[in-house]
Amino acid sequence: MDNNKILEMKALHFSYTEGDEILKGLDFVIDERSTAIIGQNGAGKTTFVKLLKGLLRPTSGSIHFEGNDIANMTVAQLAKHIGMVFQNPNDQIFKNRVIDEVMFGPLKIGMAESVAKQKADEALELVGLKDLAEKNPYDLGLSSRKLVAIASIIAMDTKVIIFDEPTIAQDYHGKELIKSVIRKLRFEGKTVITIIHDMDFVADTFERAIVFAKGNILLDGTTRDVFAKEDILKEAYLEQPNVTKLCQSLGYDEVFLTTEEFITYQKAKAK
Amino acid sequence: MKSISLYEEKGSILNKLAPESKILYIILALVLPAIVGSKMVSVVFIAISIGLLLFSKVLKKTIPILGVSGFVLLTVVIIQGLFRAGNVTPLLTLGPVIFYKEGLLFAFNIVVNVLNILLSFCVLILATKPSDMIENFVRKGFSPRFGYVFISVFQIIPQMTETMATITDAQRSRGMETEGNLLVRIKAFLPLISPVVMSSLINTKERALALEVRGFNAKNKKTFLNDEKKSSADKYIQITMILLLIAGIVWRVVGCLK
Ligand SMILES: Nc1ncnc2c1ncn2[C@@H]1O[C@H](COP(=O)(O)OP(=O)(O)OP(=O)(O)O)[C@@H](O)[C@H]1O
Ligand SMILES: [Mg+2]
Numbered sequence: 001m002d003n004n005k006i007l008e009m010k011a012l013h014f015s016y017t018e019g020d021e022i023l024k025g026l027d028f029v030i031d032e033r034s035t036a037i038i039g040q041n042g043a044g045k046t047t048f049v050k051l052l053k054g055l056l057r058p059t060s061g062s063i064h065f066e067g068n069d070i071a072n073m074t075v076a077q078l079a080k081h082i083g084m085v086f087q088n089p090n091d092q093i094f095k096n097r098v099i100d101e102v103m104f105g106p107l108k109i110g111m112a113e114s115v116a117k118q119k120a121d122e123a124l125e126l127v128g129l130k131d132l133a134e135k136n137p138y139d140l141g142l143s144s145r146k147l148v149a150i151a152s153i154i155a156m157d158t159k160v161i162i163f164d165e166p167t168i169a170q171d172y173h174g175k176e177l178i179k180s181v182i183r184k185l186r187f188e189g190k191t192v193i194t195i196i197h198d199m200d201f202v203a204d205t206f207e208r209a210i211v212f213a214k215g216n217i218l219l220d221g222t223t224r225d226v227f228a229k230e231d232i233l234k235e236a237y238l239e240q241p242n243v244t245k246l247c248q249s250l251g252y253d254e255v256f257l258t259t260e261e262f263i264t265y266q267k268a269k270a271k
Numbered sequence: 272m273k274s275i276s277l278y279e280e281k282g283s284i285l286n287k288l289a290p291e292s293k294i295l296y297i298i299l300a301l302v303l304p305a306i307v308g309s310k311m312v313s314v315v316f317i318a319i320s321i322g323l324l325l326f327s328k329v330l331k332k333t334i335p336i337l338g339v340s341g342f343v344l345l346t347v348v349i350i351q352g353l354f355r356a357g358n359v360t361p362l363l364t365l366g367p368v369i370f371y372k373e374g375l376l377f378a379f380n381i382v383v384n385v386l387n388i389l390l391s392f393c394v395l396i397l398a399t400k401p402s403d404m405i406e407n408f409v410r411k412g413f414s415p416r417f418g419y420v421f422i423s424v425f426q427i428i429p430q431m432t433e434t435m436a437t438i439t440d441a442q443r444s445r446g447m448e449t450e451g452n453l454l455v456r457i458k459a460f461l462p463l464i465s466p467v468v469m470s471s472l473i474n475t476k477e478r479a480l481a482l483e484v485r486g487f488n489a490k491n492k493k494t495f496l497n498d499e500k501k502s503s504a505d506k507y508i509q510i511t512m513i514l515l516l517i518a519g520i521v522w523r524v525v526g527c528l529k
Contacts, residue, residue, distance in 0.1 A: 006523065050440070053440075055440045055444065057444065070522055071503070075443045075444070076443065076446050076447070076448050077445055079443070079445060079446035080446065083444070083445075084444050086437070086440070086441045086444070087438070090466060090469065090470045091434070091437045091441045091466055091470070092441040092442070092445070092466065093466060093469075094461065094462050094465040095470075104445060104462070105445035105446055108445055108446035108447050109445075109446040110446075131374070138469065153445070156445070156446070169513045254440050
């Protein structure tokens with residue numbers, strides 16, 4: 001099941017202005033594993049996901065969704081299959097009630113009113129905003145507005161969900177909530193792709209990590225394999241998760257991704 | 272970020288001059304022909320403007336500006352040349368169409384005036400950074416508040432177009448059609464415009480706070496981040512231009528007295 005080709009990139013090139021190539025020929029497959037895209041500022045991560053959404057079109061090469069070239073689909077058609085939560089919720093929110101905002105996308109992609117309402121309720125429940133459904137989104141704080149934006153994409157019930165920097169402005173509770181949302185979506189069979197700079201979050205949440213550097217893929221593998229490669233990460237100006245760094249400095253050969261992992265290991269050893 | 276200003280830094284002489292010199296040049300180019308009362312002076316200024324623009328490597332940028340007005344001017348020439356009341360002396364005959372000297376002369380005057388105005392303004396606009404110009408005004412006693420308002424227009428408009436593009440992307444991503452016939456576009460308008468307005472309001476509030484934190488309303492004498500834009504030639508250029516202006520006035524007054 002993990003080897004389904006959900007999205008396939010073939011020799012994907014992109015440039016905004018001629019001669020300044022941002023993506024330099026990407027060839028890879030995104031399967032059902034939850035995937036984190038990491039990399040230095042300006043590496044081309046946002047550009048890449050905009051290509052997935054059809055908001056930008058490749059200068060050459062192609063992207064295939066479940067076998068079909070997305071060049072033949074409009075942005076509105078793609079929206080039924082691939083959802084994306086933008087970095088800044090203020091770019092999206094315009095309705096006066098949270099519930100209307102969350103129902104907007106589902107209705108736009110042709111869901112019946114009753115189905116849309118049900119999906120919206122479920123999505124709000126998932127992000128813990130059920131009680132705020134009747135509120136005006138502009139009366140909420142930034143972190144809650146971000147959750148509204150996340151709910152309004154989840155409610156669209158797309159196969160693929162992309163998050164651009166979901167943890168910005170979230171405290172510990174918010175981060176844990178987003179972690180659980182991502183795990184739940186994965187469990188429901190959705191493909192979650194996330195652009196993110198928080199390595200501890202990546203280590204804890206994602207099965208696969210892809211490192212972008214200057215328009216190429218520098219590393220691609222399970223989160224554990226990727227975070228084991230300290231030197232290559234440094235080359236891409238990335239850090240390892242804190243626990244990984246700590247345990248490596250302490251001389252452990254194993255790669256630990258989370259504190260829980262390390263504690264379990266220590267406890268087992270002590271016995 | 273895309274700029275809405277037509278200015279481009281080319282390191283040219285015009286770039287280096289103080290904005291005031293260029294403003295004075297506009298005044299001179301517009302007022303002197305009127306004082307002297309000769310269209311030839313305008314023609315000379317057109318030639319000077321073209322020369323300056325060419326020398327500063329920005330002549331090409333005047334083409335779109337001239338293109339638009341050129342079309343209007345062409346219709347003026349045709350209509351005045353053919354139909355102006357008082358047309359008596361045929362000058363040019365193209366089949367059944369006759370252009371008259373009087374009408375063409377009148378149209379020529381209009382064309383010269385318009386070109387003179389456009390090109391002299393280009394000398395300023397294409398070679399001056401708006402914020403430099405306004406900073407220099409503020410140095411000369413112009414209110415910093417108004418100065419800020421003018422400068423921020425040049426920052427806020429590109430920022431708003433950028434926000435607009437992001438918002439369009441965000442709503443298209445939710446399945447909204449933004450392209451198509453008028454009805455589709457009108458329906459798309461609300462989801463696009465309300466986040467733009469809201470985020471502008473939020474931005475404005477934050478901008479106000481940021482300004483206040485940095486003492487925008489402080490009563491003390493203000494210093495400037497950038498050096499004053501001027502060169503050693505500026506003084507001489509400005510004096511020369513003022514002298515020319517005075518000379519024009521004197522010439523005219525003397526002419527009248529005779
Ligand atoms: N609209 C645009 N026009 C021209 N160049 C752009 C545009 N958007 C982004 N770029 C450039 O493309 C490059 C990649 O940008 P992108 O936003 O994809 O990076 P990113 O990996 O998402 O970075 P970050 O971590 O800062 O979000 C950058 O050098 C950026 O300056
Ligand atoms: Mg980005």
